[in-house]
Amino acid sequence: MSNLPVVAIIGRPNVGKSTLFNRLVGKKLALVDDRPGVTRDRREGDASLVGLEFRVIDTAGYEDEDAASLPGRMRAQTEAAVAQADVALFMIDARVGLVPLDEEIARWLRGSKTPVILVANKAEGKAGESGILESLSLGFGDPVALSAEHGEGLVELFEALLPHIEHEDDGEAPVDENVDEDGYNPDAPLKLAIIGRPNAGKSTLINRMLGEERLITGPEAGITRDSIAVDWTWQDPDGERRAVRLIDTAGMRKRANVQDKLEKLSVADALHAIDFAEVVxxxxxxxxxxxxxxxxxxxxxxxxxxxxxxxINKWDVAENASSLFNGIRTALEDGLSQIKGMPVLTVSAATGKGIDTLLKVAFETREAWSRRIGTGELNRWFEKAIEANPPPAPGGKRIKLRYLTQAKTRPPGFVLFGTRVDQLPTSYQRYLINGIRRDLGFGAVPVRLTLRAPKNPFDR
Structure with a gap:
């Protein structure tokens, strides 16, 4: 977990909160669109502003709606973000000027204990001057005029933030000695992404793990839009504390059903989260x-x-559980034939049953995904595999396989050297890959095999 000061960005919908968030973290992490209400869950990231380091939270647009409605549940997330922040950036749209909802937010903020900095966004040019003057009536002093889209006014924002979040830094980065030659550290947080179709219970499952309503949930399909990463510490059944970075993603429907631009952005963000994860x-x-x-x-x-x-979620309400489980496992074996023996577990986000088992298997799977086998051990296994099942001889000409080496980890990749390897059948390659998984401790992680033939010095 980060010990950095926390800054929350709040305001009504469509004033530019996510644009400023992306500007501060230096990446396009939060989805941005012209329509209001894009952001729903609160999103966090490590920010840097003129050398000032802090944790920034992007929040949903504050709306005065019933607490049980989706906007009401979004507002509860915003209120939680402000409560945990060291300082809040209250953002208004300088071009539009003050609206009644801005004044409603200001009244709420005046009752909170969190210090507030007023930020007038979209203040480039003269179009925002009247909005800046209007904002003085909110009672938070002179606003910081900036343009999140163009990067103007960030020095002034730095000066306003400095008294609230300045912290001492000893200048010494921690040295982690538990990192192997491939950069794998078993003590580093497990990057665990939860993916699936809409309404499968992804956000509910993460909330159950965290023990709090960190993510917005409800009967509506497609609530989650951004991929949200949350740092958490899991205490396993043996009492050991292990760091996890949980990544919630948007539900992914069939491509033919995805027509809305915003949903396309959400699916692309979910696929990017898969790239970032270690275990999915x-x-x-x-x-x-x-x-x-x-x-x-x-x-x-x-x-x-x-x-x-x-x-398999919602196992507590599953009907014909045994036949359902066996049917899903068989369908997975047929539909994903490249991976045999994939872990299939049952969980209940509603009751929490099966979550410890899921996390235990996830850590074990990451360990297998990061495993490296020495060349000596690998080739002793390779010789036995060839002896048990020699490669074929297409056209009567023998394929000679010389040796095998592991080129990379995460995912494990192997290079097979030999002559005429371009004619090695796919079935024989699959035989080797399945043997590597089964005999060398890689389990059901994806293993990649590359074929290499020595260069012929007479081949021009």
Whole structure:
């Protein structure tokens, strides 16, 4: 968990909060669109502003709606962000000027204990001058005039933030000695992404893990839009504390059904989250079973070389549980034939049952995904594999396989050297890959095999 000071950005919808968030973190992490209400869950990132380091939170647009409605649940997330922040940036739209909702937010902020800095966004040119003057009536002093889109006014924002979040830094970065030659550190946070179709219970599962309503949930499909990363410490059944970075993603529907631009952005963000993750959990809905879209989502994770676990949620309300489980496992074996023996687990986000098992398997899977086998041990296994099942001789000409080496980890990649390897059948390559998984401790993680032939000095 980060010990940096926390800055929350708040304001009504469409004033530019996510644009400023992206500007401060230096990446386009938050989805941005012209329409209001894009951001729903609060999103966090490490920010840097003229050398000032802090943790910034992007929040949903504050709306005065019933607490049980989706905007009301979004407002509760914003209120939680302000409560944990060291300082809040209250953003208004300088071009539009003050609206009644700005004044409602100001009244609420005056009752909170968190210091507030007023920020007038979209203040480039003369169009924002009247809005800046109007904002003085809110009672938070002179506003910081800036343009989040163009990067203007950031020095003034730095000067306003400095008294609230200045912190001492000893200048010494921690040295972690538990990192191997591939950069793998078993004590580093496990990057665990939860993916699946809409309404499978991804956000509910993460909330159950955290023990708080950190993510917005509800009966509406497609609530989650941004991929939200949350740092958490899991205490395993043995009492050991292990760091996890949980990544919630937007539900992914069939491509033909995705027409809205914002949903396309959400799906692209979910696919980017898969790239960032180490282990991916495909969450299925026990009340709906396995569908072809689930296989497509799983294949996307495997194509990126990520370790995959399948978890069946809502198991507490599943009917014909035994036949359902066996049917899903068989369908996975048929639909994802490139991976045999993939972990299939049952969980309940509503009760928390199965979550410890899921996390235990996730850590074990990451360890296998990061495993490196020495060349000596690898080739002793390789010689036995060839002896047990020699490669074929297409056209009567023998394929000679010389040796095998592991080129990389995360995912594990192997290079096979030999002559005429371009004619090695796919079935024999699959035989070697399945043997590597089964005999060398790689389990069901994706293993990649590259074929190399020595260069012929007479070949021009």
């Amino acid at each position: 959990v495909l969450l299925l809905d026990a009340t709906r079973g396995l569908e072809s879209q689930d296989l497509r989502i799983a294949d996307a994770a495997l194509q990126e070389g990520r370790a995959l676990i399948v978890a």
